[in-house]
Structures are given as C-alpha cells and as structure tokens.
Amino acid sequence: MSYWYLIQAKPKQQLRAKENLENQDVECFYPTIELEKIVRGRRQMVNEPLFSNYIFIKLDDEDINWSKIRSTRGVRDFVRFGIDVAKVPEQLVQQLKFDTGIIDSNMLETNAPREGDKVIITKGAFKEFEGIYQSPSDEERSIILLNILSKTIKLEVANQDVMKVEK
Template sequence: MKSWYLLFCKKQEQLRAKTHLENQGVNCYYPELVVEKIVRGKVKKVREPLFPNYVFINFDVETGPSFTTIRSTRGVVDFVRCGLSPQVVSEELITSLKSIDDLRLSIDQTPTAGDVVRVVSGQYSGVEAIYEEPDGERRSFLLINLLNNQVKISVENCHLDL
C-alpha cells in the first residue's frame, strides 16, 4: 500500500531530487508559493518552496523502490524519521496542502506606495510612517512626520511590520 513520506534534501537541490525520484517511478509533491520580492530594485513574483529542503514522496515499500535506493538518489540526504524508521505522513495533510496549492495563494511582502506601516525596531521604533518606495532589496523609503514636516528616511525591511 502506498504511503507518504517526507525527505530532507540537500540545500537548493529539491528539484533535482524530485526529478530523479520521478524517473524512478516515485510520486513527488513539492509545494511552492508565489511571493512578491524586490530583486535588484524591481518588484518580481518569485516561486519559493513552502518547506525549503523538503520533498513529500508517495510510494509502496513492498513493490519498490527501497528506502536505500531513495536515500541514495542525487539531492536526497535522508528520510525524516521517528526513531529508526521513516515517519509516515498522513494523507489528510497532503490533501490539505494540495487544496491550498490549488488556490494559488500569493503572499505580498511589499506594501504599495501610500500604505501606512509601523517601524517595530531600530532607530525609529514605534513610529508610524507612510511607505513610499523600495530602496534596494532590503530597505524601503518611508515618510515620517518629524516636527510637522514630512521627512524621507530609508529603513531596513526587517524593522517594519508589513
């Protein structure tokens, strides 16, 4: 009987592992989502893994391939285990992940011009500001009210509550 398992893969090699596993007749599921990011100063939609370095696989242990064959596949490190044996993942979890994947959820991490954001840490902690535009990949330009004047500042995105 087929069961779902979770594989831990080498960094940035999940797709390679998925390709080689599918060539062996193993059903693979690699959930991804679309994220808006600032890449080289431009907003782009990028596909990112929902679970970096992990791939769900579905196969029958009795008919093969064996656990050893799967573990020695290029890009695969090992099964996620509970004790000595690989942990079986429930069918309900995979079904719910696939239903979320079908909705094609898109997470927007960058606000649009004019949105009110709050600075949660750093030099301007606790200040509410108006988002103006991105300033590179990791910073943003904000307008804050300082002595009744709007002042343009550049703040790292990690200090913002998006």
C-alpha cells in the same frame, strides 16, 4: 498499500531530487508558495519551497527499494524517528495539496506599497505620519517622502514599520 514518506534532499538540490525520483516513476509532491520579496532593490514575485529541503513521496509498502531511493541524486535520506521511517498521513498531504493549490499569483493579493502609494509610519519618531512611498532602499528598508513644515524630506524606514493606506 501505498503510503506517503518524507525525503530530505541535499541543500539546494530539491528540484534535482524530485526530477530524478519522478524519472524512477515515484510519485512526488514538492509544495511551493509564491511570495513577494525585494531582490536587488526591486519587488518581485518569487516561487519558494514551503518546506526547504523536503519532498513528499508516495511508495507502495510492498515494493520499496530503500537503497535505490536513498542513492538517488539529490536525496540525502528518509526522515526518520529513531530507526523507523516516518510515514505521512494521506490527509495531511491532501490538505497541503489543496492549500498550496489555491495560491496562485493572480489570486495572491499583496499589501506591499508601490511607488507613489500613500503610506503611514507605524513605529519610531515619525509614528502616525503619512507620506508617499518612493522606492525600496534595500531588502529590509524603504524610502518614504514626508511633508514636514512645507518641506519634503526623504526618510529611510524599515519595511515592517510602513503600512499602505487603503483607498
């Protein structure tokens, strides 16, 4: 009978571990999710692991070579509870496959403002003021143009304090 197990990979070596396990004919599942992040001042879609450093593998309970799996490049060890190796329920893996499978970059709607979008400030001294989104300042802040007393000023605001105004 086959069961799903959870492997902990070495830091930043999840893909190496997955490839090496697949080369040994081990069925692997490495869930990822596509997120919008600010990288070097620009908003980009980035593919990141759903669970950092963890890979699900399916093994036949009768024919497991534990040391072969543990000595695979990129693999740290099996996830354990005490001395017992943790088995992952099939239902959980199927649900993760279904849930992560429906997220694709074309279906992912982002509510992040883009240059020229109307935004509203949700916190701080300028709460409820409307402005125009100009650009990201860094990974956590953005520059907003506000029209105050017939004069346009630039204001740097935390990203979580800005909300795009729906058209």
